[in-house]
Amino acid sequence: MKNITIFGKGNMAKVIAERFTQAGNTVEMFGSKDPVGKIGDIVVLAVPYAAVATILEANKVELEGKIIVDITNPVNFGTMDGLLVKADSSVTEEFAQLAPKSSLVKGFNTNFAYTLGGDKNTTVLLASDDVNAKNTLVDSLNGSGLDIVDAGSLKRARELEAIGFLQITLAIREKISWMAGFTLTK
Amino acid sequence: MKNITIFGKGNMAKVIAERFTQAGNTVEMFGSKDPVGKIGDIVVLAVPYAAVATILEANKVELEGKIIVDITNPVNFGTMDGLLVKADSSVTEEFAQLAPKSSLVKGFNTNFAYTLGGDKNTTVLLASDDVNAKNTLVDSLNGSGLDIVDAGSLKRARELEAIGFLQITLAIREKISWMAGFTLTK
Numbered sequence: 001m002k003n004i005t006i007f008g009k010g011n012m013a014k015v016i017a018e019r020f021t022q023a024g025n026t027v028e029m030f031g032s033k034d035p036v037g038k039i040g041d042i043v044v045l046a047v048p049y050a051a052v053a054t055i056l057e058a059n060k061v062e063l064e065g066k067i068i069v070d071i072t073n074p075v076n077f078g079t080m081d082g083l084l085v086k087a088d089s090s091v092t093e094e095f096a097q098l099a100p101k102s103s104l105v106k107g108f109n110t111n112f113a114y115t116l117g118g119d120k121n122t123t124v125l126l127a128s129d130d131v132n133a134k135n136t137l138v139d140s141l142n143g144s145g146l147d148i149v150d151a152g153s154l155k156r157a158r159e160l161e162a163i164g165f166l167q168i169t170l171a172i173r174e175k176i177s178w179m180a181g182f183t184l185t186k
Numbered sequence: 187m188k189n190i191t192i193f194g195k196g197n198m199a200k201v202i203a204e205r206f207t208q209a210g211n212t213v214e215m216f217g218s219k220d221p222v223g224k225i226g227d228i229v230v231l232a233v234p235y236a237a238v239a240t241i242l243e244a245n246k247v248e249l250e251g252k253i254i255v256d257i258t259n260p261v262n263f264g265t266m267d268g269l270l271v272k273a274d275s276s277v278t279e280e281f282a283q284l285a286p287k288s289s290l291v292k293g294f295n296t297n298f299a300y301t302l303g304g305d306k307n308t309t310v311l312l313a314s315d316d317v318n319a320k321n322t323l324v325d326s327l328n329g330s331g332l333d334i335v336d337a338g339s340l341k342r343a344r345e346l347e348a349i350g351f352l353q354i355t356l357a358i359r360e361k362i363s364w365m366a367g368f369t370l371t372k
Contacts (some may be wrong), residue, residue, distance in 0.1 A: 042256075082341075086273075088274075088281050149356070149361055149362075150359075150361060151352065151356065151361075152355055152359065153267075154269065155268075156352060156355070158348065158353060159348040159349070159352035160352075162344065162345040163345070163348065163352070165345060166337065166338075166342060166346075166349070169342070170335070170337065170370075174337055175336060176335075176370060176371070177372060178228055180370075180372050181370070181371060182369070182370055183368070183369050183371055184356075184366075184367070184368055184369075185362070185366040185368075185369055186361075186362045186363060186365050
């Protein structure tokens, strides 16, 4: 059982909170206007990409030693033709630079909110250099109904962000619905 | 009904040939040591990444006006940590530079050979700037049992290559089998 802090109160924040709760963890959610209370063992950044740096900066000390899960897709919604990140990097790698004493994990960004809701069997891909952090997430989501797959090192966040981006473009272009998307079969 | 030319005689070449044949097209396959005969309307490059440039160069004139489907995943097998292409590009975009009078399409690279074989319902993602070329491929694979999805412009080959790469790393790390992988639900 872990204490989970979720920044954000949107659709993604809610379904992720439900899954952690379902697995027996305690969850606290902070919206952008809420005062931030005690921060748990695992922190989920379920906010728009542009809001992350401010959160990392404002809670720098409290976030030290914590597992931080970055679920953002830094899509350039102006062009819908790429990401707001250098081509040879990922935003999660950039966030890791901003919070060097935390364990950054990319995850949930390849899942639409609907597929994380309810009791659907959904695969969540995690990328991180911290194997213990990934194992902690697997353990704390045991019983949530989610299938957690270790997608590799933090550098693999690049591919996870590519998948997240492509999936969003496919939904916007109505090739898939917002209730579907990429799934991983084993 | 189209005439299809496939460069390559490996597993991917064979299952792609089967699907085109199943849909009523004629298919001719050329191995690396075969003399190249008449080239069809649609050309599939089912060879390793490193062999593509030579094929494009050797058949420059014959390939003009043709649809060229690049299925390669330019994985750096030395490091298994990235692709052998500039981060802000894709090999298909580079091949398009080498064959400016042909219509380059990325496709089939997100599918393992097993999932393309038999009568499995498999989704194939295509990226190209040539909408007519993608429509021709959809038409010519109608009846093949494959579900062809337009993934967008040629630039989306970057994301398709990211998916192909991640999928290979997941199989090598035994997180998934070579008979599974990413699928797209609608």
